[in-house]
Amino acid sequence: MRRFLHDNALGLVFGLGFLLALGGQAIAGHADFNSQQISHGAEPISMGAYLTSSSFGVDVAENWQSEYLQFLLYVLGTVWLVQRGSPESKKPEDIGTESDVDQLVGRHARPTSPAWARIGGVRTALYSNSLGLVMGGLFLLSWTAQSIAGWAAYNADQISTRQDPTTWLGYLGEADFWNRTLQNWQSELLAVGSFAVAAVYLRQRGSPESKPVGAEHADTADTG
Amino acid sequence: MTGTRWLFVLYLTLIVLGLAYVIVLGALGR
Numbered sequence: 001m002r003r004f005l006h007d008n009a010l011g012l013v014f015g016l017g018f019l020l021a022l023g024g025q026a027i028a029g030h031a032d033f034n035s036q037q038i039s040h041g042a043e044p045i046s047m048g049a050y051l052t053s054s055s056f057g058v059d060v061a062e063n064w065q066s067e068y069l070q071f072l073l074y075v076l077g078t079v080w081l082v083q084r085g086s087p088e089s090k091k092p093e094d095i096g097t098e099s100d101v102d103q104l105v106g107r108h109a110r111p112t113s114p115a116w117a118r119i120g121g122v123r124t125a126l127y128s129n130s131l132g133l134v135m136g137g138l139f140l141l142s143w144t145a146q147s148i149a150g151w152a153a154y155n156a157d158q159i160s161t162r163q164d165p166t167t168w169l170g171y172l173g174e175a176d177f178w179n180r181t182l183q184n185w186q187s188e189l190l191a192v193g194s195f196a197v198a199a200v201y202l203r204q205r206g207s208p209e210s211k212p213v214g215a216e217h218a219d220t221a222d223t224g
Numbered sequence: 225m226t227g228t229r230w231l232f233v234l235y236l237t238l239i240v241l242g243l244a245y246v247i248v249l250g251a252l253g254r
Contacts, residue, residue: 060242061243142243
């Protein structure tokens with residue numbers, strides 16, 4: 001058990017932090033929702049009603065989709081784009097999907113390689129892209145969830161202010177949908193771009209996200 | 225690595241169930 005906790009500390013601590021933050025979001029979101037209800041002359045709702053509302057759902061999903069979009073773009077973007085000097089980038093001469101020798105694929109697989117790296121055909125093609133496929137799938141699923149919950153929350157708001165509700169397709173053209181979507185995308189793109197460039201010049205001793213403290217600024221793909 | 229595989233499956237399951245829950249809330253017009 002101690003060994004499991006030690007070996008999985010990163011995944012466990014972040015998962016626990018996620019649950020605590022989600023709990024905090026539920027409490028703050030409920031209070032914020034009710035203060036708006038009161039200011040509109042409507043009745044406040046219970047925590048149970050808030051947690052089963054599309055208003056809570058859309059607030060959760062809009063952030064999830066942008067995180068998975070970020071990972072999808074980063075995983076795919078770093079195959080083809082480099083940032084000279086960044087530990088987040090591969091070396092400029094390695095641009096592209098690289099050779100089977102470098103990637104330990106097919107007959108170049110090691111005895112300890114995952115079976116699907118060696119087997120060839122569709123299974124190796126799928127496994128070779130599985131990280132991007134899962135991140136992309138989660139992005140599409142969470143963006144869809146955002147659109148459906150956002151649509152329901154938008155219509156509830158429209159009805160409470162005596163305006164016409166819209167269809168799901170209609171909601172995809174509404175400013176509310178794109179405001180929620182793009183405010184999350186812009187922050188992810190800024191954070192990733194600035195991080196990739198900052199890590200050329202800045203160091204965090206001991207972090208695999210950083211180059212070694214004494215590494216040259218021009219050293220690319222040299223993680224500490 | 226059995227425990228790690230379990231953690232990976234737990235993460236994916238929670239994410240997919242969470243998103244399914246949000247989709248159902250929206251589809252029901254809650």
